[in-house]
Amino acid sequence: MAWVYILKCSDGAFYVGSTKYLEDRVDQHNSGFGASFTKKRRPVTLVFAQEYDNVGEAWQMERRLHGWSREKKQALIDGRFELLPELSRRGRRRDLSGASGGEGAAR
Known part of the structure; x- marks a missing residue:
C-alpha cells in the first residue's frame, strides 16, 4: 500500500507528496526532515x-x-468532486490562450 497526500503549510501553501508510511512522513515534514x-x-x-x-x-x-x-486542489481537499471537471476545463482554456497556467508544482 502507498499514499498520496496534500499538506497545508503554515504560510497556506500546499505540498503534494507520496509515501508508503503516511504518519511517519508527516512527522518527518514537521520535524524538519x-x-x-x-x-x-x-x-x-x-x-x-x-x-x-x-x-x-x-x-x-x-x-x-x-x-x-490551487483552486482544483482545494476542491479535492473539500470533497467538492463535482467541481473538478470544470476546474480542469478552465486550466486547459488558460493553456490554449497562452496565459500563464498556475503556480509552482508544490503549491
Whole structure:
C-alpha cells in the first residue's frame, strides 16, 4: 500500500507528496526532515490523503496533482468532486490562450 497526500503549510501553501508510511512522513515534514519546501513552512497539517494499491499508482497521482491549480486542489481537499471537471476545463482554456497556467508544482 502507498499514499498520496496534500499538506497545508503554515504560510497556506500546499505540498503534494507520496509515501508508503503516511504518519511517519508527516512527522518527518514537521520535524524538519521532510522536503526543503516544507522545512521552511512548518508546521504542516495533513489535509488530504488517498491510499493506493502500490507505490507506482500513488506516484502517478502525485505527479498529476502537481499540475493542478490551487483552486482544483482545494476542491479535492473539500470533497467538492463535482467541481473538478470544470476546474480542469478552465486550466486547459488558460493553456490554449497562452496565459500563464498556475503556480509552482508544490503549491
